[in-house]
Amino acid sequence: MPVLQLLSGKSLLPRVKTCPGGTNWQKVLTGQSQISVVCGWLAVWSLKEIQNPQGDGTVTATSLLSVKGLTKAYPGVVANDQVGFEIAPGEVHALLGENGAGKSTLVKMIYGLVRPDSGSMVMNGAPFEPGTPSAARGDGVAMVFQHFSLFDALNVAENVALGMDQPPKMRELSRRIREVSENYGLPLDPDRMVGDLSAGERQRVEIIRCLLQDPKLLIMDEPTSVLTPQEVAILFETLNKLSEEGTAILYISHKLEEIRTICDSATILRLGKVVGQCNPREESARSMAEMMVGQELLIPTRTPGEPGEVLLELNDLSVPADNQFGTSLRNISLTVRAGEILGIGGVAGNGQDELVLALSGEVRTELNDIIFKGIPVGTLPPNPRRALGLLTAPEERLGHAAAPDMSLTENALLTAAIRQGLARNGFLNWPKIRKYASEVIETFDVRTPGPENAARSLSGGNLQKFVIGREVLQDPDLLVVNQPTWGVDASAAASIRQALMDLAAKGAAVICISQDLDELMEISDRFAALNEGRLTPPRPARGLSVEDIGLMMGGAHDMEAAHV
Amino acid sequence: MIRLEKRPQPSKLWIALTPVLAVIATMIAGGILFAMLGKPPVEAIRTIFWDPLFSEQFAAYSRPQLLIKAGPLILIAIGLSLGFRAGIWNIGAEGQYIMGAIFGAAVGLAFYPMEAFYIFPLMVIAGAFGGWLWAMIPALLRTKFNTNEILVSLLLVYVAEFLLQSMALGALRNPDNSGFPGSRNLSQYASASNPELFTGTGIHWGVLTAFIAVIGAYILLSRHILGFQIRLTGQSERAARFASVNPKRLVIFCLGISGLLAGLAGMFEVSGPSGQISIDFNAGYGFTAIIVAFLGRLNPVGILLAGILMALTYVGGELAQIMLGLPAAAIQIFQGMLLFFLLALDVLSNFRIRFRKGGIA
Numbered sequence: 001m002p003v004l005q006l007l008s009g010k011s012l013l014p015r016v017k018t019c020p021g022g023t024n025w026q027k028v029l030t031g032q033s034q035i036s037v038v039c040g041w042l043a044v045w046s047l048k049e050i051q052n053p054q055g056d057g058t059v060t061a062t063s064l065l066s067v068k069g070l071t072k073a074y075p076g077v078v079a080n081d082q083v084g085f086e087i088a089p090g091e092v093h094a095l096l097g098e099n100g101a102g103k104s105t106l107v108k109m110i111y112g113l114v115r116p117d118s119g120s121m122v123m124n125g126a127p128f129e130p131g132t133p134s135a136a137r138g139d140g141v142a143m144v145f146q147h148f149s150l151f152d153a154l155n156v157a158e159n160v161a162l163g164m165d166q167p168p169k170m171r172e173l174s175r176r177i178r179e180v181s182e183n184y185g186l187p188l189d190p191d192r193m194v195g196d197l198s199a200g201e202r203q204r205v206e207i208i209r210c211l212l213q214d215p216k217l218l219i220m221d222e223p224t225s226v227l228t229p230q231e232v233a234i235l236f237e238t239l240n241k242l243s244e245e246g247t248a249i250l251y252i253s254h255k256l257e258e259i260r261t262i263c264d265s266a267t268i269l270r271l272g273k274v275v276g277q278c279n280p281r282e283e284s285a286r287s288m289a290e291m292m293v294g295q296e297l298l299i300p301t302r303t304p305g306e307p308g309e310v311l312l313e314l315n316d317l318s319v320p321a322d323n324q325f326g327t328s329l330r331n332i333s334l335t336v337r338a339g340e341i342l343g344i345g346g347v348a349g350n351g352q353d354e355l356v357l358a359l360s361g362e363v364r365t366e367l368n369d370i371i372f373k374g375i376p377v378g379t380l381p382p383n384p385r386r387a388l389g390l391l392t393a394p395e396e397r398l399g400h401a402a403a404p405d406m407s408l409t410e411n412a413l414l415t416a417a418i419r420q421g422l423a424r425n426g427f428l429n430w431p432k433i434r435k436y437a438s439e440v441i442e443t444f445d446v447r448t449p450g451p452e453n454a455a456r457s458l459s460g461g462n463l464q465k466f467v468i469g470r471e472v473l474q475d476p477d478l479l480v481v482n483q484p485t486w487g488v489d490a491s492a493a494a495s496i497r498q499a500l501m502d503l504a505a506k507g508a509a510v511i512c513i514s515q516d517l518d519e520l521m522e523i524s525d526r527f528a529a530l531n532e533g534r535l536t537p538p539r540p541a542r543g544l545s546v547e548d549i550g551l552m553m554g555g556a557h558d559m560e561a562a563h564v
Numbered sequence: 565m566i567r568l569e570k571r572p573q574p575s576k577l578w579i580a581l582t583p584v585l586a587v588i589a590t591m592i593a594g595g596i597l598f599a600m601l602g603k604p605p606v607e608a609i610r611t612i613f614w615d616p617l618f619s620e621q622f623a624a625y626s627r628p629q630l631l632i633k634a635g636p637l638i639l640i641a642i643g644l645s646l647g648f649r650a651g652i653w654n655i656g657a658e659g660q661y662i663m664g665a666i667f668g669a670a671v672g673l674a675f676y677p678m679e680a681f682y683i684f685p686l687m688v689i690a691g692a693f694g695g696w697l698w699a700m701i702p703a704l705l706r707t708k709f710n711t712n713e714i715l716v717s718l719l720l721v722y723v724a725e726f727l728l729q730s731m732a733l734g735a736l737r738n739p740d741n742s743g744f745p746g747s748r749n750l751s752q753y754a755s756a757s758n759p760e761l762f763t764g765t766g767i768h769w770g771v772l773t774a775f776i777a778v779i780g781a782y783i784l785l786s787r788h789i790l791g792f793q794i795r796l797t798g799q800s801e802r803a804a805r806f807a808s809v810n811p812k813r814l815v816i817f818c819l820g821i822s823g824l825l826a827g828l829a830g831m832f833e834v835s836g837p838s839g840q841i842s843i844d845f846n847a848g849y850g851f852t853a854i855i856v857a858f859l860g861r862l863n864p865v866g867i868l869l870a871g872i873l874m875a876l877t878y879v880g881g882e883l884a885q886i887m888l889g890l891p892a893a894a895i896q897i898f899q900g901m902l903l904f905f906l907l908a909l910d911v912l913s914n915f916r917i918r919f920r921k922g923g924i925a
Contacts, residue, residue: 362805383808392806400806403799405574413792414807426789457572 064089064248065110065128065217070119072105078272079105082119085267085274087217089246092239094259094280097269098292098461098489103252106269107219110250111143112136124216134165140216144206144223152195159194160209180211184238199226199348207238218242219250224258225486225515226348228553229546236262256285256490257518270294289490307525308338311478311509312390313371319358327351329358332535334528336478336511341504342538343524344513346553351533352513353395356482359511360392361385373477386418389477393467395486395513397460401467404456408448411455412437412470419474436473444469445495461488465496472499479503480511485519497523517549529553568915578913583859583866586906587873593905594898603888611887612880612898622883628766629879630872632837635771636661636829638871640853642777643822645862646784650797652818656702656717657826658850659724660695664827665834666731667694669747669841672756673736676748683755687831688769695827696820698724703819707812713819725846732843751839758836770832774871777825781864794818826850852878855903874899 063086072080080102087093095103108114110121112130121128123139130136133143150159157174161167168176174190181188186204194202203226210218220239224232239249239262251263259266260280268276268291276291283291312335319329329351336342346352357363359370361382369378372390382392398404402411413433417423422433437451444465448458455463464484471479484500485493500510501523513530514520520527521541528538529552536552591613595605616626640657647654654660668691675683702716731737736747751757758768785791797804797814805811829849838845856874860866881895 360806361808381808381810382806386808394806396802399800400802403796403803405799406796410792410796414796414803417789417807423789428787428789428792430787454572454574 062125063087063122064091064124066122067106067110068120068122070106070109070116070121072109072114072116080109080116081272083269083272083274084119085277087248087250089216089248090243091265092243092249092251092263094263094266095250095252095269096256096259096266096288096292098491101269101292101489102272103269104221105272107143107221107250107252110136110217111141111219137165137213137215140214141219142210142213142215142217143219144203144210144221146221146223146225148202148206150194150202150205153193155191155193156188156197156205157190159205160190160212163209164212176212177208181208184208184211184241185234186238200228200231203227203235211242215247217248217250219252221252222487223251224253224255228347228550229517230550231347232258255516255518256280256288259288260285268292292489293491307340308507310335311338311373312336312511315369315371317358317365317369319354319363319365321354322363327354327533329354330533334535334538336509338477338509339504339507340525341500341510341512341523343520343527343541344511344530344535345515345517345520345527345549346513346530348515350530351535352482352530354533355530355535356392356394356480356513359390359480360394382415383418386415386474389475390480391415391471391474391476391478392480393471393482393484395482397463397467398456402455402463405454407454408441408446408451408458408466409434409437411466412440412451415470416474440466440469440473443473444499461492464488465492468496468499472503476503476508478509478511480513482513483515484512485514485516493519527552567918568911569918571914571916574913579861582909582913583861583870583906585909586859586902589905589909590898590902593901597894597897598890601890601894603890608884608888608890611884612877612895614880615883615887616876616879624764626879626883628760628764630875631766631771632768632875633878634871634875635768635774636833636849637853637856637874638868639770639774639777639829639832640822640826640850641856641860641867641871642774642781642864643825644853645857645860645864645867646781646794647818647822648798648857649785649862650794650814650818651801652815653714654699654702654717654819654822655714655854656699656719656721656850657822657853658846658848659717659721660698660823660826661830661833661850662721662724662728662846663698664691664695664830665838665841665845666728666736666830667691667697667827668831669750669834670731670736672750672753672835673747675755676753679755681755684758684835687756687835688828691827691831692824693827695830696824698827699819699823700816703816706819707815713815717819721850728841728845729843732841732845736841738840745843747841749839750835756835758832760836768832768836770829770836773828773832775868778864778868781867785864790817826853852899855899858903859906874902877902 066086068084070080070083071078083102083106085093095106097103105114109116110130112133112135115131128139130139130141149163151162154162157170157177160177161170161173167173177188177190181204186207188201188204188208194205197205203223223235227235243249251259253259260283263280266278266280266288267274268278268288270292275294278288278291280288314332314334317329317332321328327350332355344352344355354363358365361377361380361384364381365378367376367378371377372385372388375388377385377388377390394400403414409430413422413428416436420432420436422429422436434451440446441448441451446458446466446469447462458466464486468481468484479500481500484496488496497519500512504510512520512523521544524541526538527541527544527549529536529549531553539548591609595609598608599605615622616630617623640661644654644657668687671690672683672687698720699717701720702711702713705711705716706713732745732747738744738746738748740748751759758770761767761769761772785795793804793807793809793814796807797809797811801811833849834841834845852874856867856870859874860868860870877895877899881890881898884890884895885892
């Protein structure tokens with residue numbers, strides 16, 4: 001078992017192991033420096049495995065699930081319009097589409113969370129009409145959600161038991177968790193508290209919960225958004241193994257390179273309709289993105305300039321965690337210059353939120369820990385920092401960056417009051433605020449009927465454009481963004497990245513914290529990683545290899561902890 | 565089967581309509597209640613809602629009573645609504661109202677029998693200070709020790725009631741009244757009285773202050789950054805922090821302003837309609853104001869209307885007690901139903917009702 005060999009080794013990183021195809025890991029990794037290489041290699045491998053199944057020939061059998069004419073309408077929008085596709089046993093099938101294209105509605109119907117208005121589904125030759133998720137599970141459908149539903153204060157086995165319809169006795173369950181997890185190369189200790197697990201390990205809990213039901217169809221919603229490259233590689237091996245065994249996988253992701261790597265076929269949705277089927281391996285990421293968007297995609301471009309004077313200095317910044325499961329920031333030192341984009345990577349939950357809060361002023365530190373333009377600002381609240389030119393756009397759009405039930409006009413006021421002079425002596429100038437909100441909406445192509453609409457009525461991508469646009473149009477000297485394109489469709493993501501680059505070209509500095517490494521490599525001048533609250537020294541982004549990045553992120557670290 | 569579907573944004577129409585529907589539903593349920601008590605339902609409802617305003621027999625007495633009762637309700641509810649909007653729950657306005665009355669009356673009585681123009685303004689300041697001071701106790705305990713302001717402010721009501729009794733029996737007792745409990749009557753002491761300003765309307769300084777508070781709160785909430793911060797904090801505390809709101813300062817401001825206005829209401833009451841500090845001076849305005857605040861959708865203009873409506877049920881309820889012999893408890897149930905129906909119907913402003921056959925198994 002190559003998977004087990006990989007995991008039982010002392011470290012994952014010096015992967016000089018021979019794969020079945022005879023390719024050498026090290027050679028592949030050092031030969032090029034794209035993340036997709038790891039994935040690409042796996043793809044070649046998985047393709048071979050699938051094309052040469054061990055003789056039982058299940059792969060070419062008739063379809064496992066066939067969906068025909070599925071339609072679901074919500075008030076004002078047809079989420080799915082006559083959607084149809086087929087998935088065969090062992091097939092890894094991608095579901096591609098922009099936000100609001102109808103991917104979630106479709107999988108919710110398959111998983112029994114939503115009932116279609118019309119259309120039919122056939123599973124293994126029999127009509128399939130799940131009324132509830134447990135009915136769907138009964139028919140062999142399992143789903144790993146993007147947002148985990150786990151309880152921090154319970155251990156792995158207890159969490160798994162909570163999600164099962166008829167959990168076995170605890171001891172038996174623990175034994176099976178061990179067995180299944182080792183079998184699929186996802187080692188997991190059933191007695192550990194979920195609160196102590198990394199995001200990657202939490203995802204394993206969810207996956208193993210599904211695998212224990214022995215699913216025929218596994219639905220995965222954006223599974224790699226919380227993983228390091230190494231963890232992604234491990235996940236893909238697991239998926240390949242499952243697919244070899246005949247489990248079909250429905251894979252939802254925005255990361256086109258990943259889809260090209262892992263998926264055998266793809267169904268592309270736009271505005272609730274199927275606009276195309278393709279073999280992702282024969283398409284480029286760009287061509288798939290254009291199919292999704294229905295227009296030509298503008299790829300962000302950038303010419304890095306000379307870095308200017310020092311804008312931000314962090315001196316040994318330490319912030320204790322405010323709760324048991326939070327992350328403490330430890331001794332972070334950093335210098336950021338005008339005109340540069342610093343990318344900060346890392347697995348979610350390694351201090352990203354805490355760093356943003358400390359920079360924005362929502363969490364105060366020692367005065368001299370943060371020096372902005374030569375002025376110590378560590379103890380200043382957010383507005384005085386904004387006045388100086390330090391702006392932030394936090395990750396959580398609804399409830400942090402924007403108030404859900406307030407209009408876009410009011411949300412424009414939320415951060416722009418000071419720099420845009422929207423209030424005099426505390427009295428608000430509503431016409432001016434409305435004008436600023438409209439300007440953001442127009443400049444950043446936010447799709448909404450008007451600035452009087454509530455923030456929560458916007459789709460995630462549109463709200464993100466608004467949130468980023470609101471800061472960019474304030475002409476910041478330093479903009480800190482966290483996950484600027486998380487859950488945002490390809491065209492919106494491209495325009496957001498372009499806006500960040502334009503900002504840097506105008507002489508501002510940008511700190512971009514993200515879990516999307518492709519994004520960071522695309523826009524950053526320098527790259528650093530957060531790992532358990534510590535920041536690695538930044539290195540020039542150009543020429544960094546996947547291995548370097550993995551080492552910086554400390555990805556292997558987490559995995560070893562999971563050994564049993 | 566009936567299903568609720570979340571609206572993309574709250575419906576403006578339903579936000580305005582639900583209070584009206586709640587009143588109608590209360591009338592219907594109240595009518596049934598009165599019928600079960602053996603009283604004529606239509607006549608009872610008419611006695612409560614119509615007679616105080618339009619009956620030839622009672623209107624001359626009832627109409628001024630309406631504003632006299634509505635004044636303190638509106639004044640207190642306006643203060644409470646600011647905190648409620650920010651998620652700061654001052655349930656103890658009754659106590660702050662009592663403390664305002666005690667402080668105001670004490671200052672006035674200290675000058676007795678001197679006559680001077682500055683006595684009444686001093687009483688106003690003292691009354692406001694008393695209410696503010698009482699509200700600062702839960703405010704400081706919350707900001708320093710993270711105690712729950714709901715419990716602390718509520719429990720302080722009972723402390724204030726005991727203080728009131730001890731004042732009525734001790735320090736503020738009228739020495740010329742052969743040992744009977746209760747203070748001198750301030751409304752008979754010209755420099756300290758809060759008289760009816762326009763004959764036959766019931767308008768006194770407290771009612772005017774309530775109107776000013778309505779206007780002030782309206783401007784604060786719709787035109788001032790502080791009002792924006794209050795609304796923002798109520799929606800999302802994280803977003804408020806991000807917008808540079810200092811949550812502790814906001815707690816102190818909101819509890820302070822609601823205590824201050826409740827104190828003023830108590831002071832105007834003790835120097836006007838009530839006239840004296842007595843054992844049972846407080847009549848539950850501080851609690852009823854909570855209903856008024858919600859009935860008015862925490863909106864200043866809404867509170868103005870809700871205050872008048874609630875005063876109507878008080879005045880009309882009294883009338884119904886006298887004319888039809890309805891028990892006092894029935895009137896209280898009637899007022900309680902109003903809040904109940906309002907909160908229940910509130911669902912409609914955020915959700916849409918869908919009727920459909922069959923269901924999700």
